[in-house]
Amino acid sequence: MSSVQSSSPETTAAAVAATLAAEIAAASTATIDTSLLSPFPSLPDEQHPTALLPPPAASAFTAATAAAAISSAMASAQLGEAALTSAPVTAFEADAHDQVIEIMNSYQQTNAHRRRSSVEAAAAASSVLASIANSNAKGYPGDHHGGAQQNSAAAAALLAASGMHGVVLPTIPSESASLRNTPGPGESFDTAQFAALQSLQQQQQQQQHDNRPPPLNISSRGKGGSYDDDDSLSDDEKLVGGNGMPLTPDAPGSGRPGSLRHLTPDERRARRLQRNRLAAKECRQKKKAYIGNLEAQVADLQEENAGLRKELEELHARLTLSAMRSSSSATTPTLDIKMSDIIASAAEDPSNAAAAAKRARISGD
DNA sequence: CATTATATCCGTCACTATCC
DNA sequence: GGATAGTGACGGATATAATG
Numbered sequence: 001m002s003s004v005q006s007s008s009p010e011t012t013a014a015a016v017a018a019t020l021a022a023e024i025a026a027a028s029t030a031t032i033d034t035s036l037l038s039p040f041p042s043l044p045d046e047q048h049p050t051a052l053l054p055p056p057a058a059s060a061f062t063a064a065t066a067a068a069a070i071s072s073a074m075a076s077a078q079l080g081e082a083a084l085t086s087a088p089v090t091a092f093e094a095d096a097h098d099q100v101i102e103i104m105n106s107y108q109q110t111n112a113h114r115r116r117s118s119v120e121a122a123a124a125a126s127s128v129l130a131s132i133a134n135s136n137a138k139g140y141p142g143d144h145h146g147g148a149q150q151n152s153a154a155a156a157a158l159l160a161a162s163g164m165h166g167v168v169l170p171t172i173p174s175e176s177a178s179l180r181n182t183p184g185p186g187e188s189f190d191t192a193q194f195a196a197l198q199s200l201q202q203q204q205q206q207q208q209h210d211n212r213p214p215p216l217n218i219s220s221r222g223k224g225g226s227y228d229d230d231d232s233l234s235d236d237e238k239l240v241g242g243n244g245m246p247l248t249p250d251a252p253g254s255g256r257p258g259s260l261r262h263l264t265p266d267e268r269r270a271r272r273l274q275r276n277r278l279a280a281k282e283c284r285q286k287k288k289a290y291i292g293n294l295e296a297q298v299a300d301l302q303e304e305n306a307g308l309r310k311e312l313e314e315l316h317a318r319l320t321l322s323a324m325r326s327s328s329s330a331t332t333p334t335l336d337i338k339m340s341d342i343i344a345s346a347a348e349d350p351s352n353a354a355a356a357a358k359r360a361r362i363s364g365d
Numbered sequence: 366c367a368t369t370a371t372a373t374c375c376g377t378c379a380c381t382a383t384c385c
Numbered sequence: 386g387g388a389t390a391g392t393g394a395c396g397g398a399t400a401t402a403a404t405g
Contacts, residue, residue, distance in 0.1 A: 272388095272389090273376080273377070273378095275389075275390080276376080276377070276378085276389095276390090276391095277375085277376060277377080279389090279390060279391060279392080280375075280376070280377080280391090280392080281375085281376095282390095282391085283390090283391060283392055283393095284374080284375085284392095286391090286392095287392085
């Protein structure tokens with residue numbers, strides 16, 4: 001950040017205007033590093049879900065609409081007035097729409113091999129965005145109870161405000177959606193970051209497990225079953241048939257390795273259920289890690305946003321002071337500098353045009 | 366303190382994509 | 386074509402907060 005000095009009234013006004021315009025424009029060009037938004041691989045532009053999204057509605061997704069949408073959603077979700085008043089809604093101002101799109105993209109990419117609507121993607125996005133508006137908001141997309149209901153309300157409001165309501169994204173071609181185990185050609189996967197998140201998640205889960213009451217093992221408890229979280233056993237050790245007896249391990253020489261043909265239907269079913277149980281656990285851990293990752297990034301971006309706003313306020317203050325000094329020593333009309341003039345001058349510079357337009361949209365000028 | 370509401374976790378089912 | 390992994394959806398169980 002450069003400093004703005006004032007010397008003579010005539011030259012200072014123009015110099016201050018030019019310098020501050022550049023600085024404001026530079027500050028407003030601070031963009032989200034979208035590569036950090038998801039540990040999942042990116043898709044080619046032509047296959048990117050947003051390429052098929054209609055542009056936002058004619059009325060831009062401004063601070064006012066974002067604030068109204070979030071407030072309305074949170075209110076309808078009965079999160080309470082306290083949560084609303086404490087919500088840093090201004091955090092949505094500049095890049096709310098872009099953030100929604102980015103988070104939706106991440107979600108779409110994660111589920112690229114499945115047919116998912118933008119509404120579902122927005123539910124994931126809103127999970128993150130709702131956490132900004134209400135730090136106490138809990139829950140995650142996919143949960144059909146309170147959290148998901150709140151998220152859905154926020155998602156609907158966000159979608160309506162951003163003009164994307166009801167858009168169903170097409171399925172990504174399967175050849176570019178090999179997200180299951182390994183990334184496809186040209187795709188990257190931050191396994192280290194993801195593994196760290198998973199590890200943290202597992203530690204938290206282990207803590208939760210340690211605080212739980214002992215397993216119930218009551219058969220009448222329903223299909224919810226007992227707290228069977230003991231991951232210290234191997235799969236075979238844990239495989240138990242419907243009668244509680246261990247299942248037969250794979251018989252040697254019974255065809256293809258892993259073949260289950262020699263097992264009874266009950267044993268096969270028990271194996272399938274056991275594997276699916278483990279798969280569901282892993283899937284949930286993965287999803288929680290992913291959401292946690294997004295939430296952490298939102299927190300970082302909020303912090304960055306606050307810093308930029310503070311910087312902008314300081315520049316405003318300096319500009320006002322400089323203009324006052326100029327007008328006190330010379331009464332030429334050209335020294336009556338307004339923010340709109342600065343933004344306009346910044347827009348004339350092609351390198352700053354986009355930033356100035358964005359800033360102008362936010363300020364409503 | 367009992368009841369109700371909400372949040373979270375879990376097992377299971379259904380389905381798709383992928384592997385062999 | 387069977388086996389498997391992955392994941393959304395569903396419903397039950399439990400924990401916790403809110404309420405009267």
